[in-house]
Amino acid sequence: MRAWWHKLKSWRRPVLRSAALLSLVLGAGWCLLPKPELYPPDLGWSRVVRDRHGAVLHISPAPDGRYRLRTPLAEIHPTMVRATLEKEDRWFRWHPGVNPVAVARSLWGVATGRPLGGASTLTMQVARMRWGLQTRGPGGKLLQMFRAIQLERHYTKDQILEAYCDLAPYGGNVEGIGAAARLWCGKSAADLSERESFALGIIPQSPATRHPGRAGDQSRIAVAQARLQAGLAGPEALRDDPLAASFTLVPPGEPPHRAPHFCRRMMNEDASAVVDTTLDLEIQDVLEQGIAACLDRTSESGIRNACAVLVHAPSRQVLGYVGSGNYGDRSIQGMVDGLRARRSPGSALKPFIYGLAIDQGLIHPRSLLVDAPMAFGDYNPENFEGEFMGPVTAREALVRSRNIPAVDLARRLQGEGLYGFLKHGGVRLDRPESYYGLSISLGGAGITPLELARLYAALADDGVSRPLVFRTGPPRPEAGPPLLSEAARFLVLDMLRGTGELGADYGFSRADPAVAWKTGTSHGFRDAWAAGVRGDHVLVVWMGNFSGRGNNALVARRTAAPLLFELFARLHLPDRVKEAPATVGQVDLCALSGCLPGPHCPHLVRGWFVPGVSPIGMCELHREILVDGSTGARVAWNDGRPGLRREVYEFWPPDMLALFRKAGLPRREPPAPENGTAGIEGLDPGAAPLILSPLPNRLYFTGTEDITLKAKPAAGVATVYWFCDEAFLGQSTANGGLPWQPTPGKRKLRVVDDHGRSATLVVTVKVP
CATH class of the missing domain: 1.10.3810.10 (Biosynthetic peptidoglycan transglycosylase-like)
Known part of the structure; x- marks a missing residue:
């Protein structure tokens, strides 16, 4: 036993040394182990x-x-x-x-x-x-x-x-x-x-x-x-x-493959493993179900495909994205993303023509326009129905989608016109303006539904052209000045809103009066469009066939418009009432001429205008004349004969009367003048207003307090109207005033009383 103990003592030192050396080697090996990648380097992820x-x-x-x-x-x-x-x-x-x-x-x-x-x-x-x-x-x-x-x-x-x-x-x-x-x-x-x-x-x-x-x-x-x-x-x-x-697992089905066109787009544009988008799956389901139900009804007439995009205008975020009626249906080329396809928008661009015309002082919503055969060089557009309405208000011309007034306004636009507007608005136009000409106003240039939604989102929001947003993240900064002024945007949407009564005319009744909407049918009946704005949301729908084959049933107001309102009804989107901006005003206008009413205008309406921009004159249409009771002839002045009576007639220019007759809307013309006397000369015109403020021969400066426009009218005058360089500024009572903030330059002021009598004054305005 003692010998064994001595042998163990003799081994202890070498064992301890070996253990220490082994520990040192293992410790060094542990520390020197290289760091590997935790995952296989070629591992791919879903x-x-x-x-x-x-x-x-x-x-x-x-x-x-x-x-x-x-x-x-x-x-x-x-x-x-x-x-x-x-x-x-x-x-x-x-x-x-x-x-x-x-x-x-x-x-x-x-x-x-x-x-x-x-x-x-x-x-x-x-x-x-x-x-x-x-x-x-x-x-x-x-x-x-x-x-x-x-x-x-x-x-x-x-x-x-x-x-x-x-x-x-x-x-x-x-x-x-x-x-x-x-x-x-x-x-x-x-x-x-x-x-x-x-x-x-x-x-x-x-x-x-x-x-x-x-x-x-x-x-x-x-x-x-x-x-x-x-x-x-x-x-x-x-x-x-x-x-x-x-308990056991019951798999829900195939791997998720929702909104396939949208997801394919996102995966092509973003290489991230997880792409967080702006799409709302609940809204997406509603859009897909609504389109499927609509196509079930229209397939018999040969309309088998449709697409739609819903955008939240203030953020430009895309909430719904349906690229075709059925992604898996090869017979309709369902895998094609129709929202990225360039198609003729028909009349869907007309609201922007009217917005530009409002900004340039060419019209206000109740301006009278001419819907009659008209040639623009070698371009001879016609209305969809091949008929003409004659004189028509700007609002009616836009709502009824009259082609001639729109083309005429596009021709009169200054600067870059509609072509420049579309370019700045994010529409890809591959050819110069001369290639499209005036046909661009009626859909002569291809546009995608996404580009159209971008334009309408700017119209519904701040007018700034910003790309649509598909991924979540911080908001994008504004890109450039507004394409349309706040006043023009408000007036255009007001013109397009509340036209639900047209639904019955177009064969459908579900028209939300809170929606501002416009349709477009391409030449050859290949494409039917509808764009609508409700509150902060913009919805654009397209119907047709990806083959591009024409179909007489593809009339937007009978196909795309019902789909638009059906989707809005399914979505239950909130409506936000937008207050009128300070840059617009309302005034009583003659219901027929759209001008400031005279004493004999029988019907008045409240109309919007842009002070200092909108072209509004005094109504010269309704005039009171003397008529001989026995002969029925027009008399120049009251000569005391018995049987004279005063009557109010409409004095339309001959070309306008011809248009009314051509449109099947004859007007009651004034009686022929007595003894060939033309006109109503001889009646006392009365005294014109006297401008009291501003004063003549005075120099005024911008940036100071408003100048009060004030006049002294003749007896019997209740209202006076003020104009600057033919642009309507506003109205005031006979004894009241109208504040005016002038811009630099020589400014021609004109005051007109409610009898049509006027006075003018030129003032010079400079920058201090």
């Missing part, structure tokens, strides 16, 4: 497109054909994490990558011929998946252990656990908890229930026999998950919830 609320619109498989989503550990339900650790490696938090107790137990099982469980830790499984190791033989298993220790050397436990949750097999071509939760449960990993967590947690141990998509594997999954739940939560969990033992 890509996800989500709507504005986080709902998944689309999941694409990774390049190797597997569904695999990168999911942070913090975004996995805690029960799912607990179930995974319970089933795979309950000592994961304590071992250095290899569990020596499990290794010893496994070796003892091999030596005794009794299976006592494997020794693979969760870290070793990550190592196997990371390097693609073959671990059935001793060499592969040792290499797996080495790699596991290497991973533990450089990564935290949470990082390794997250990698396992991303790479573990979950049946079929599904890998990782993120993809499994989405494809087998239809939700994110954070939203899993406890039952779903237990059911998913048992799949990686036998993914070939526990495939949630196969009916034959359902019973095996149910038994295994019940066993796991009982082991993790205790037997009482199954007693408290009798259905838990038989």
Whole structure:
């Protein structure tokens, strides 16, 4: 015994030295282990497109054909994490990558011929998946252990656990908890229930026999998950919830593939693994269902395709995006994105012509325009119906989509005109202005529904041309000055709003009076458009066939307009009443001429105008004349004869009378003059107003206080009207005044009383 003790003492020093040296070598080796990538370098990931609320619109498989989503550990339900650790490696938090107790137990099982469980830790499984190791033989298993220790050397436990949750097999071509939760449960990993967590947690141990998509594997999954739940939560969990033992996964169906045209666009434009978009899935479903219902009704007439886009105007965010009636229908070329196709917009651009004309002082909403045959060089446009209305107000001409007034206004526009407006508004025009000519006002240039929605969004908001927004993020800054003034935008929308009575004329009754809308039918009946503004939202729809074949049934007011209002009715979008801007005013106008009323105008209407811009004159249409009661002839003056009476007649120019007759709307003409006397000369014109302010021969400066316009009219005058360089400024009472802020230059002021008598004054205004 003593000899043995002495021998042990003699060995102690060398053993300690060897142990110290081995520890030093192992420590140095541990420190010198190179840091590997945690994931395979060539590993691909699925890509996800989500709507504005986080709902998944689309999941694409990774390049190797597997569904695999990168999911942070913090975004996995805690029960799912607990179930995974319970089933795979309950000592994961304590071992250095290899569990020596499990290794010893496994070796003892091999030596005794009794299976006592494997020794693979969760870290070793990550190592196997990371390097693609073959671990059935001793060499592969040792290499797996080495790699596991290497991973533990450089990564935290949470990082390794997250990698396992991303790479573990979950049946079929599904890998990782993120993809499994989405494809087998239809939700994110954070939203899993406890039952779903237990059911998913048992799949990686036998993914070939526990495939949630196969009916034959359902019973095996149910038994295994019940066993796991009982082991993790205790037997009482199954007693408290009798259905838990038989619970199994029921996959919701195919992988998400919603809004396919939109998602394809997003994936082409953004290479991110997760693309968060502005689309609203609920709105998208409403649009798709509404279009499908409409096409069911129109397919018999040969109209088999449609598309629509909904935009929130203030942010320019796209909320709904339907590129075709049916993405999977090859017979209608459903995979084509119609929202990006260039088509003739027909009359859908006319509101912008009228807006430009308002800004340039050519019209106000009740200005009289001429709808009659007219040639513009070698361009001879006609109205859709081939008929003409004669004299018509600007609002009626726009609402009724009369071609001649629109082309005539486009011809009179100064500067870059409609062509320049469209270019600055984001419309791609590949040819010079001379190529399109005036035909551009009637749809002679191709435009996409997205470009049209961008124009209408500017009209509905601030007038600034900004690109449509498809991805969430900070708002984009304004890009350039407004295309139309605030006054023009307000007046154009007011002209287009409240025209629901046209629905009955056009064959449909569901017309929301809160919607400002316009239609467009392309030449040859190839395209039917409708664009509408309700509150802060813009909706553009297109109907037709991608083949471009004409169809006489493709009349926008009978096809696209009903679809527009049906979609608005389904969407229940809020309406926001917009107050009139300070840059517009209202005044009484003659209902027939659209001019300031004289004393004999029988019907008055309230009309909008832009002070200092809108061209409004005094009504010279309604005049009072003397008529001989016995002869019916017009008398020049009151000569005292018996039977004279005063009557009011309309004095239209001869060309206007001819237009009325041509349009089938004859007017009551004044009687012929007595003895060939033409006109109403001889009547006392009365005294013209006297301008009291501003004073003549005075110099005025801008930027100071407003100048008060004041006049002294003749007796019997109730209202006076003020003009600057033929632009209407406003009205005042006979004894009142009108504030005026002049612009630099020589300004010709004119005051007109309600009898048509006027006075003028020229003032000079300079910058101080």
